[in-house]
Amino acid sequence: MAETQTQALWWASESFWRKMAIWVTAGSFVVLIFLTFDTVKQITAGGKRVPAYSVINHRVDYVFDEERNFQVPVIGPEEPLFGKKLTEDEAEALVSKGKLTTQAKNCMGCHTLLGNGSYYAPDLTKSWLDPSWGSKEVREQSMVEFLMDPTDKLHNAIGRRMPNLGITEAEARATVAFLKWMSAIDTNGFPTNFQPIDQADAAPEVAVEAAPAVEVAAPVQQ
Numbered sequence: 001m002a003e004t005q006t007q008a009l010w011w012a013s014e015s016f017w018r019k020m021a022i023w024v025t026a027g028s029f030v031v032l033i034f035l036t037f038d039t040v041k042q043i044t045a046g047g048k049r050v051p052a053y054s055v056i057n058h059r060v061d062y063v064f065d066e067e068r069n070f071q072v073p074v075i076g077p078e079e080p081l082f083g084k085k086l087t088e089d090e091a092e093a094l095v096s097k098g099k100l101t102t103q104a105k106n107c108m109g110c111h112t113l114l115g116n117g118s119y120y121a122p123d124l125t126k127s128w129l130d131p132s133w134g135s136k137e138v139r140e141q142s143m144v145e146f147l148m149d150p151t152d153k154l155h156n157a158i159g160r161r162m163p164n165l166g167i168t169e170a171e172a173r174a175t176v177a178f179l180k181w182m183s184a185i186d187t188n189g190f191p192t193n194f195q196p197i198d199q200a201d202a203a204p205e206v207a208v209e210a211a212p213a214v215e216v217a218a219p220v221q222q
């Protein structure tokens, strides 16, 4: 009696659910393989969202995109890091060294990078564009000096200080390259409400003296 009933209700039979489990597992497996390959394309340097390493030879702007309703990185004119234009291979080597440094010194123990890590210290995704570096003219040097000895430099007024991690100058420069490259990644507006550094060139000293005050105050940004 019970057996006939189970056979009648096809959707309640054990064999139906067994087959279903096998099909769903197999189907998900195929979808996951597809997604893995699709993601690799999206996260590889040189793609649409993650720029090639040689982006460190360029200025990185961070501007509001009306359509997407958040800020997006825009690769600007040439502005080589430390004033030296690098080839793609040299840039990759430098950025990789910087990434290795952040891993070796466990920056994620305090910071988040692209949102991953700890919440003791600021997220570093856009730290290259942080106005706390003063101006874009002194930023590179300030960053290197900060990384090599941050203890006496109160930076963001968050009331916490970064310890000295024994970073060499070469490591610090590579880390700055890594941070510059990371700031150029399109992160769908993460972190939100980030105010970028003023990238306008400082007015040359002579012009400041010669030109009337109104002209000097006019914004130089496009």
Ligand code: HEC
Pocket: 101, 102, 105, 106, 107, 108, 109, 110, 111, 120, 121, 122, 123, 124, 126, 127, 130, 132, 133, 147, 153, 154, 155, 156, 157, 158, 159, 160, 161, 162, 163, 165, 167, 175
């Ligand atoms: C023990 C915790 C700790 C570790 C580890 C640490 N930091 Fe920090 N870091 C801080 C704190 C705290 C601040 C904020 C300092 C301030 O505002 O004066 C900071 C600030 C910074 C800033 C300035 C942030 C900005 O947006 O301008 C940078 C860049 C930075 N850290 C990079 C690094 C890198 C790179 C590493 C790894 C090599 C690292 N930190 C490891 C605690 C840490």
